[in-house]
Amino acid sequence: MSSRWNARPCATALACAALLAGCTVGPDHRGPEMPASGGYSPRPLPESTASAPVAGGEPQRFVSARNIRADWWTLFESKPLDAVVRKAFAANPTVESAQAALRIAQENVRAQRGFFFPSVQASYSPARTKIAGNLGGNSPGVQGNGTVISTTANTPASEGGSAPFNAPVIYNFHTAQLTVGYAPDVFGGNRRQVEALEAQAAYQQLQLEATYLTLAANVVAAAIQEASLRQQIATTRAIVEIDTQSVALLQRQLKAGYASRLDLAVQENALAQASQLLPPLEKQFEQNRNLLRALTGGVQDVELPESFELASLALPRELPLSLPSQLVSQRPDVRAAEEQLHAASAQVGVAIANRLPQFSIDATWGGAASRFGQMFWDSGRFFSFAANVTQPLFDGGVLKHRQRAAEEALRQADAQYRSTVITAFQNVADSLQAIHADARSLAAAVELERTTHTSMELIRRQLGKGYVDRLALLNAEQAHHQAMLALSQAQATRLGDTAALFQALGGGWWNRGGGEITGSRP
Template identity: 50%
Template structure:
């Protein structure tokens, strides 16, 4: 039940008056036992109140799609690896191990190795453990605090004292005092509950941050493996281009020596060879960087790169792509859920700042024994106890508490705007990826057409050269065009694989189907599974 702090004092006064009337009718000065009963009754009466706003989950955005023109299928390219048409299924669910849809055992093994050994992911999991323990520690405020103590002292009073302290009139004596102290702060205005609520929301934020790190890691491994395969194919084609251009240059130099061509033709070919040679170091550098990246992602040193050498031909392009509804996206993207949890924590902080401006009640109790000798500690007549209740209320703090409350409200507005921004970014990610997949299919289709045309040209050039109708330079030129078309085709294939992985990441990565996610947040995982099964 949510109460404002203005209502609380009136209810408190009513509870006190009622308790006094029931305890000692007609008596204006209640006993100490009645006062204690009054205080406890008032605390119990207000125990259900919690000041500050109650957090409400933001509503899903009222939009029907991600792009201006809905997509159903992409273009296809016949007889090309990765050229299959992809269909978007709005009712499809995202598997937790979505990378297995590429049907590569090497890729599956590398991702599982990365999920088990990546140090950034382990750090995120440790941060989640910290947040969980902080939440459990905060719950301790719900219970009384019990402490035990023991003191021993030897004391001498001056002989001229009016009276010695011990009952045996000794001026030199030992004093032993064991005691147990109990203190309890009733959660009258919900300060403890709002604090635990904030801690739990922060734990949820870290949990979704850990899930996001897991999804990002698996997507990065797929992207790095695809890029590695693409670079290997491009390097092979570049080496062939260098061989072709070197052969052409040798022929032109021979023809120059015989007077069949001019120096300009040789210089042009030398420039062409130099340009092709210049592209090779950049490709080799990128390949080395991808090898190092795969090693680090899997928890190894760069010099311990995994032995797997990926080839695009070993990957299978998923044909059925799940496309979650916009209302589902905000409920399954971990970054959106993290922003929502941060918003919840900021809401609870408003209640904390409000409760800090209200009175605070504490109950205390002490019980123990004191004696001049250890053997007499638990004998009759040595025990003592006391009960106490205290109430404190801030009167003047120089505006500190007021401005802290205003700052908490402003922080909630900030968190709400950050949540909306995160939602927009999530929709942008999906829209960008869908557009990329559509254009990747068109790009691959164009690259496949160009590669087919270059292959036909090469076949005709080879026949003409064999029959003596074309020069060897013409044949080498056709081979060069064919290799350049192959490089463009490889790049187009890699784009489709990489952007397909990006779509799974943009839609949330299916984390609710993974066992570790069930353990981390079973309620959320179960709700996501039920929603996707509808």
């Protein structure tokens, strides 16, 4: 009857803790307010770009309702590009690092959830002890089987005793116990901590998506750069060849007396300038190949089989254009900033809960005896139950200032979120302006190429009739190749800025697998 009565306080305390556990202090997270914005320009932008009569010069149309593909880079219709992007996803160490960071955050959430449950520990302690006779009274005493473990008080020598008055005792002793501890989450401090860690896990999930997006964009940019450099190198080599022929021609004319030394010096200077352009282009090309190998997780002494040319990259005709209200839910960096804001909000609740009374319940049950098999006889069993309430009264302002720091961190996270949103809007606006300007620049480059080609053909006809010399044709061919160089650069720029728009819009990660991202709330 006595043991049943003693269990009642434990049950009562647990019931009270369960009732109190419904309270959660601190601010509840609400989605942040988005800066008011209805578009990406003070003035309406054209729905389509200018066009040019050249490959890659087609007009691009902006479609508000167009969904963004998760594999948006495939819109450039290049199998080598798709292959390199997928290689990068599979082998680039930054992806593996981001995946590990996500798993760390998820495990931290699971670990924190463990504090909602009691902790249970079992222990067993065998011991062999010798107690000095002079310390009588510290021995275990009478055991369950009737034996007595105690120091001995013998007859004093003054009374005829032959042994020391106090005799030590040596004994074995076994203790086994089960300990249960529980800290009820009365004011929701642990719930807020779990909430903060869940937000951090969601942040890491979005960081992983941002890693994929950035990696794909870097691969696409490097592929376009390679195609552009390959074309520039070929054109520059053609210019060098033409200048070399011009120098040789002027040297012959100088010997024949038909040209001056100044004419030759001018042409030699043109050749030197053209030749000077080639090594930097070749350096950029090789460094760009090194970059592609690194992005795909490869080493530098193994060649990447894929290569890129401008003719193999198609220009996407229809471009998605998300509204600002959609953009904030699509961009991984904006969503990540919101999760950081969520975590900061939860940490305010944690700081407030730490200033309120802290509750804990501890119970121990076990047995102790000089022999292993007697630990749980009636004489060897023991138990204890204790409840504790602690209210901080004075700590030098530590908890108060920690709460204030958490509140300021919340304000900081809110400002950082708004800054991220503003930057996201700017990125899209910059991309849109660039795409429109690129189309006009390409049209101008096409016109320049056309006029220089017409001039070259006219001079070629005049040369056939003897009206001009060979040098005039070489100069016209050089001007035409310079125009072709500008044209290839304009084509590459248009492709690059198109890829930048996909990145600025978030890349379509939410459409992977036909649904929302999974694992953002572990």
